[in-house]
Amino acid sequence: MIKELLNQQFYMIKIGIIGIGRMGKIHLENLSRKIEGVNLIAAVNPGEDGQKFALQHGVKNVSKDVDSIINHPEIDAVVISSPSSTHAEYAVKAARKGKAVFCEKPIDGSLEKAHETIAEISALNVPFMIGFNQRFDVNFSRVKMALSNGEIGRLRNLHIISRDPQPPPISYIRTSGGLFRDMTIHDFDMARFIMGCEVVEVFAYGNCLIDPAIGDAGDIDSATVLLKFENGAMATIENSREAVYGYDQRLEVFGSKGVIKVDNPLKSHMKIVADTGTLSDRHLNFFMDRYQLSYLEEMKAFITALNQKTPMPVSGEDGLKAMILAEAANRSLVENRPVQINSIN
Amino acid sequence: MIKELLNQQFYMIKIGIIGIGRMGKIHLENLSRKIEGVNLIAAVNPGEDGQKFALQHGVKNVSKDVDSIINHPEIDAVVISSPSSTHAEYAVKAARKGKAVFCEKPIDGSLEKAHETIAEISALNVPFMIGFNQRFDVNFSRVKMALSNGEIGRLRNLHIISRDPQPPPISYIRTSGGLFRDMTIHDFDMARFIMGCEVVEVFAYGNCLIDPAIGDAGDIDSATVLLKFENGAMATIENSREAVYGYDQRLEVFGSKGVIKVDNPLKSHMKIVADTGTLSDRHLNFFMDRYQLSYLEEMKAFITALNQKTPMPVSGEDGLKAMILAEAANRSLVENRPVQINSIN
Amino acid sequence: MIKELLNQQFYMIKIGIIGIGRMGKIHLENLSRKIEGVNLIAAVNPGEDGQKFALQHGVKNVSKDVDSIINHPEIDAVVISSPSSTHAEYAVKAARKGKAVFCEKPIDGSLEKAHETIAEISALNVPFMIGFNQRFDVNFSRVKMALSNGEIGRLRNLHIISRDPQPPPISYIRTSGGLFRDMTIHDFDMARFIMGCEVVEVFAYGNCLIDPAIGDAGDIDSATVLLKFENGAMATIENSREAVYGYDQRLEVFGSKGVIKVDNPLKSHMKIVADTGTLSDRHLNFFMDRYQLSYLEEMKAFITALNQKTPMPVSGEDGLKAMILAEAANRSLVENRPVQINSIN
């Protein structure tokens, strides 16, 4: 009798997740415990650690076989959080089976293959969303809403600061695709999201100011990128692989009627006033702390768009355009000249 | 084979929860999903809504029979979040069965019965914790740590501001025991927690400045309480049943080497600069937003103390002392004079 | 010919100043250099240092003879910044000669004599202003304006923090009249100014938490005072003779539509973000830094009221009422009971 209380009244979207590493665990936990109207029925991971995590969270079908999800007749949507090199393949396979796809960025390391993948999925006409979680951060999404309400009028300038607490291992740097593709990619997407307008030109300065080993690995660790938008507005992005004071993620947008800023959340709201001055608490450590809720909101937005059959909040095109900006920044850095976006393809 | 991955290596504390209303749901969710090393095996609630909630969270034994928990041989600890009038009875029953008890405040509406209950449980020598969640708020617990480290020297003054966004219904006011027992009780505990020292005298002003209906119901809606501590330090508490700008929970403690303050978290870290000035976001709505994480930390602290066999972080004595301060404030208000704490019993 | 450029078109109020110590120098400098429409024509001081200061600032008649100002036929207004014990005598003398009077607080150390002095000057019907400079601080005057505009509705609570950076010498303490008359006096006036309403009852706690020598001198160094207003609103004042982090002067007033706060200005708007957190600059050192401009605005307000024949912005009655509150606080402290204001006279 009591069990009857649990009978469902409405349709639950059935999900399979591919890849249960760091990012996959976040999505799996959100899908299994924190989102209404969804049923995570299958999880695939090559290693045991991820499989165990899925079982502990009550996922029924857990295996290492990707096709068990791709071919599962009841699965409506697939979440892809496997290694980047597999994104395009799995996304296309799932789309061909008519499944909605949520895919972590990037679609592919190669701009050409990303183009093809997006084109094919687009032709298949299935819902497809790229995982740019920062758009769903409570701060940035409120900024977007305020801008859409015209609260600061027409936009003129944007400044984004994005600094990691410390550099990744050199081994990671080597395969990362470089700072612009690995780190600035989020800021390129944020710039387009905030300005609501396309970039026409990119100029990039970059340097190795933190660790010469990063330079030896062929990358930079510090960069400043200037973007020119089609409406004449401008943006700057400041990136660093190291900030001793913690993760630093801010932006400030200036318009004809004012400024909107996002400052960093801190570890607490405690302040100590002493003879040296007033000390606020430290920044959060890294993106897992700062953006934890944004991953949940991101996944909720995917599910909501599926339920309501509205356009995906981040499209494949969005994923592609951020990659093009990274490519333009790379060329600008190498050739020390402003690069037109329409010259990239 | 995969299932073997789930085999437990260590002992899991077995918990039963009594009462799955607003507070019980918070504890149930935390115990079932967010705390390691614990196994919530039974839940009791008279109504179906709470029972359904327990089943959905995977609790195996769900019923309306309190004895199914009290008498359960495997249950190590009981969490009591039933209506206040039942706290003392259930706590004593569980303690007599040798179970550890986590009990929501207040122990009882009557100071006399609270005394007796604490005395009996104390004699039974079981772990017993009262639910003053605000001590576990990240901000206030960091303040406590900083004070313990001597960061601002010897303490001189404390100021606590605690304002609810809007008054509860008059029906609630009538049975609440009055503002000091219902609302200030948290601030009395906080004052003792922060100052690390006992109050010796209370002087209270109170008034009905918000809604005359609250006065008609025999209560006040606004109060200022002055506390004198045994070491000569002083504290003030400002309470209001209404703050149009949202929940307001701050404190500031002044010592020989500086000041420590806790300000309110806001809905976001966005600011808008316009011709009227710089506008920060709104306060959080109410305690469910502000103190959400504190309930989790509180329960973790209970479990940790059980596991490590250390003293409970909030004792029955703590619960009693806050009640005594409320009683003293009531007398002070009625008699318009400072009231000695040692005159209350 | 060029000299003709300097011919005055309008009447200049002629001022004499009595007393050129610390406070007198501030007034003298403001009157001689920073205020339009006024002509400081005479200055009196017993010692040479003050006289030299007056001469350097271009005052023509400089002497040690108070009557040279009191009897000067052209002088319209007298500024009294001599030692407190002489205030009443000089104020009455000047008023009897029909001169407007600006007098530093207090009117007199004795409440009885202050009563008589105010009564006599009031009967003489000359403009009379008491120097409560903090009302003219840019922050507090903006608060008053916002409150008058009803920006936070009906007022419920006020909290004032006033802490000096370090205690004065014990010799000063001995003759100061005690903390409430010497230091809290400003806060009593501020409370009345902000609340726009009279106090009906005072309860005061005080203690010697900083330096036992202050206690030996018969005074307290730390106090908390609770005020009840005739409309039911409440206020608390926190005082300390020592704050290692610098001068601390804040207030916060809570009303039916919101809160207005004044925080401390800091030495600069620089912040340093490091691995320990974000450090803002130090507080200002003391009242000479914090209230420098308020003395100028205060004197401008005196001159403006004279020119426009409007009521003085701070009356003798205001000076008296602050003294009565100090007296009530003293009695409350000694007798440990709330004291009715109408019992003081």
Added chain:
Amino acid sequence: MIKELLNQQFYMIKIGIIGIGRMGKIHLENLSRKIEGVNLIAAVNPGEDGQKFALQHGVKNVSKDVDSIINHPEIDAVVISSPSSTHAEYAVKAARKGKAVFCEKPIDGSLEKAHETIAEISALNVPFMIGFNQRFDVNFSRVKMALSNGEIGRLRNLHIISRDPQPPPISYIRTSGGLFRDMTIHDFDMARFIMGCEVVEVFAYGNCLIDPAIGDAGDIDSATVLLKFENGAMATIENSREAVYGYDQRLEVFGSKGVIKVDNPLKSHMKIVADTGTLSDRHLNFFMDRYQLSYLEEMKAFITALNQKTPMPVSGEDGLKAMILAEAANRSLVENRPVQINSIN
């Protein structure tokens, strides 16, 4: 006898000032009333308004004849605040007479003439200071001190925001030399001052986003400039001719050990918390409010350097280098390419 009190014990530097317009009045008031050890004995201005101002401030020799200052045998130093087109001529004339020179920026509208002027004055070996007042702002000078103390380690990035409240008249725009020479010039100097290092390359974007009439007058009203320093560090400057919320002058510098920021002072330290959020006061209106004290500190620094025979805190070379950066930015804007500084001369 009293007059003897005024006898000077030490040498007073004798100053003449040329040009008593908006800026000249600031310098004149500071020199006549607010700086010790200096005697402003002569002032020259073509119009009566400035002459009257000088007389009112007690300057003895007031005329329209520049030579009365240049040839005055007792004058040690000349302050030049006449129109820009006369700076070079008067500076050279005064230097030839062996006088120390404080000259408002720019040395000249023409980079070539500025070069020649600096070279000639340099050969004459007289103290020569250019008026970049912002270096003496309490905030920026504290930043410089903190950086010199190594508080944030090696510098990596600088971001400067400089926005005027509203555009100047089009007539001013036409003769201003363009945004980079007129407005960004301060930021170019600030960038060099803060980074303590020379710029090697400039890239500039600019646009007309505020008023098309500014574009019609051949100028831009919005700009973003990217600087590359010889040590590999980078800086960005954001400029706008209009900010509806008031004057906006901030910077933020990022180094290996942290960040130092300067935020804007506001009109007061009052905040209003209401149901819309927490509102801080407005920004200051314009540079006269924001930088008032910096002009005093600047002039004090000039006098101190003269007295102590130390190097001038801002040299002619500094004036020239800021002009070169402006020239580079102009070229970059026109040619849409990064411009090497060593290509400008």
